[in-house]
Amino acid sequence: MLSFIRLLPLTLIVVILYNAAVFGGIAFGGEGLKDAATGAPNIDAMLRNALFDIPLASGSAWTFRVGTLFVTLGLFALFVELLRSTRTDSLSIANHALSVMVFIFCLLEFVVVKGFNTSEFFYLTVMAAIDVIAGFTITIIGSRRDFGGHGLAV
Numbered sequence: 841m842l843s844f845i846r847l848l849p850l851t852l853i854v855v856i857l858y859n860a861a862v863f864g865g866i867a868f869g870g871e872g873l874k875d876a877a878t879g880a881p882n883i884d885a886m887l888r889n890a891l892f893d894i895p896l897a898s899g900s901a902w903t904f905r906v907g908t909l910f911v912t913l914g915l916f917a918l919f920v921e922l923l924r925s926t927r928t929d930s931l932s933i934a935n936h937a938l939s940v941m942v943f944i945f946c947l948l949e950f951v952v953v954k955g956f957n958t959s960e961f962f963y964l965t966v967m968a969a970i971d972v973i974a975g976f977t978i979t980i981i982g983s984r985r986d987f988g989g990h991g992l993a994v
Contacts, residue, residue, distance in 0.1 A: 846924070846931050849939040850917035851968050855946060858910055858964065861886060862955040883955045907960040918967045925975040926982050936975045943968040 862883055887907035894902045924935065946965040949956040 847934055849942050850920050851971050852942045854914045854917050910960050911963050914964045914967045921971045925978040928982055939971045943972050
């Protein structure tokens with residue numbers, strides 16, 4: 841079970857949560873966030889929905905929104921994925937391959953599927969791309985060091 845968890849890209853979990861919000865009708869705020877014509881969730885309204893406010897020293901408050909939650913979860917997932925990419929075992933290679941598929945899936949959803957053309961999902965797509973590029977780069981550099989490879993200095 842532990843190896844299965846190491847195999848899955850964590851960015852996939854955030855993308856699944858976003859898909860649940862779009863396709864599953866999770867409105868993060870009730871029926872008022874449904875589109876009047878279709879009854880489908882209004883994604884823009886859902887992403888702008890406030891979860892809580894944090895008072896600041898300036899006297900104003902920062903509003904933490906659902907869209908901010910998705911981006912924050914994506915950033916944490918990306919951080920963990922970058923740490924995991926320092927491994928050079930076979931599970932790491934499979935994780936990178938799955939990360940490529942997550943990026944392609946995100947890119948297709950962003951371009952083709954209604955409800956995924958938001959800035960928040962664009963950020964998740966960019967995070968998936970960074971996961972792919974950095975993951976392969978870090979793994980290659982790490983394996984060169986582990987196996988004493990020579991070649992171009994990076």
